[in-house]
Amino acid sequence: MEKILEVKDLHISFHTFGGEVQAIRGVDFDLKKGETLAIVGESGSGKSVTTKSIMRLLPESNSEIKKGQILFNGKDLAKLNDKQMQKIRGKDISMIFQDPMTSLNPTMIVGKQIMEPIVKHQNMSKSQAKERAIELLRLVGIPKPELRFKQYPHQFSGGMRQRVVIAIALACNPKVLIADEPTTALDVTIQAQILELMKDLQKKIDTSIIFITHDLGVVANVADRVAVMYGGKIIEIGTVDEIFYNPQHPYTWGLISSMPSLDSQDQELYAIPGTPPNLLNPPKGDAFAARNEYAMQIDLEEQPPMFKVSDTHYAATWLLHPDAPKVEPPAAVKLRQRKFPEIKEGN
Template identity: 70%
Template sequence: MDQNNMLEVRDLHVSFQTYNGEVQAVRGVTFDVKKGETVAIVGESGCGKSVTSQSLMRLIPQPPGQIKSGEIWFDGKDLTQVAEKDMEKIRGKDIAMIFQDPMTSLNPTMTVGKQIMEGLIKHQNMGKDQARERALEMLRLVGIPSPESRIHQYPHQFSGGMRQRAMIAIALACAPKLLIADEPTTALDVTIQAQILELMNDLKEKLETSIILITHDLGVVADVADRVVVMYAGKVIETGTVEEIFYRPRHPYTWGLMGSMPRLDLEQEKELTPILGTPPDLLSPPKGCPFAARCKHAMKVCQQEMPETTEVDSETHKVNCWLEHPMAPAVEPPAEVVGGGSK
């Protein structure tokens, strides 16, 4: 494991057994996260983002889920081989997660304060009084008003946005080495969203916390991420720095994501261009490029064989696309995509 990396995921395969057969939700995912770095995982719903993130914490219910193969290296350990009792020591302390739906993630029978204190008492060996002071501090940090009274309230007494902030307070309380944020700002208005993103950035700088950000919001990605991992149909199809993905995207699917995003930096309004078609059925995934059926640049080889990973521009920018092959026809991305939409 590279000493500069906080996390290394290597050829991860995760499947779910259903009545109809095996759903191959994650198919050979490989990426890494450096210390103090924010990596955003983007893609359509159902592309495998959340399954990948939950696999990192070994939260996939088994059965029906199963990590079939691959390695997840964190802090010198392969988490796929760690015993469950040891994973319990890592979850919440070294790796924390902000879940997508706070209403189903919070315990309705416990006060919000107790839920923040629980991890502090378990992982930081704090007494109740010390844990309560830390819980109050976290509630203030995430912008919850009147924390002295709110600490005694239950999740149903919080609004949707406040529940999301409470989830973030629980995740950040133990100052984890790796924070996985699954759509952390979905239920928040833009003012609180900006505060939460600033809080996550502060944590990253002060404590060298690494962050995996899972989101549909490319505006959030541009604001906080260092690198981007683009997923489609359970596979990583393009990775690069924010500048490389936003200004020099190379995969037609990435072009589609950029083209379907509303922009404020264009002189005249442009019509949003949806990505036509639907993702493939992962009960029987295609043997070639998973995007071939929806790609207007698809060639015969795209249907038959998955393209290898190609380095473009730099060693940080990689893409899996047959258009990068020397014998492929020259195809330029749409004008509104090149240069971050500045053309």
């Protein structure tokens, strides 16, 4: 399958009063045409910083791409200036942000806000852009789009505002759509509707999606592949089935064990002990070692490489080294593996 986006050895730092925060420390991944890649991890793991760097939306005053490439259509986005990025941002790569109310201008009717990128990037007249905006409102499931076109954001519910934000993001049929926790501010029922809408729209406009979330339940419904981030690095990546039913990294085990399920109704939910590392002074070895009950001496001294589990599945843990002791995953992970043994055997 054709790769539409490649991120190679990306390092990003923030310069603060306390010193240099090494927020992203060698991130590698690619995005294939028409697929959905979910990036998961705790707050502070580097998910949003990684994707905002693709859009070049990080503050220039204190952020710096120290190393690496962000390749899109043969261009390295990391080397483009703001004027060059303006031709790509909104047209070829769009973003849906977490809170729709802060993404929309409260003083403008929503129709004009949808028209803006169409007029700028599609060379349409205002009348054509208006027709396209109404069509997009209809596409994202907003009833009476001609009437809604003339209304302000405060006249929409939270779910409807998020649909408007999606309409703006899709206005120019982008090749890549970045969704930064787009359902976090919504209740569960509306969340399900928005996720279903995004899956349906992806098929219609053939776009590739990077979906950022901390909710593994959301991942299971939308993703083709999953990248797990921790301490500014991707520590495991694979297909959604491989990550859910045959995870290899202890951090991924912890995330899955902390998910509530129908089988664990009488059990106390697992919580990963400790806190994420301080990236002002990143640890010498594996960033997860201090919280990892399976950590070995080498975890404290040396960062693990990405070990190959299958052609599509890689994990950065010393437990996959041939000389490492055999460790059984937690009960919640083993339960999933017993339900779907063919995924483990397929590896």
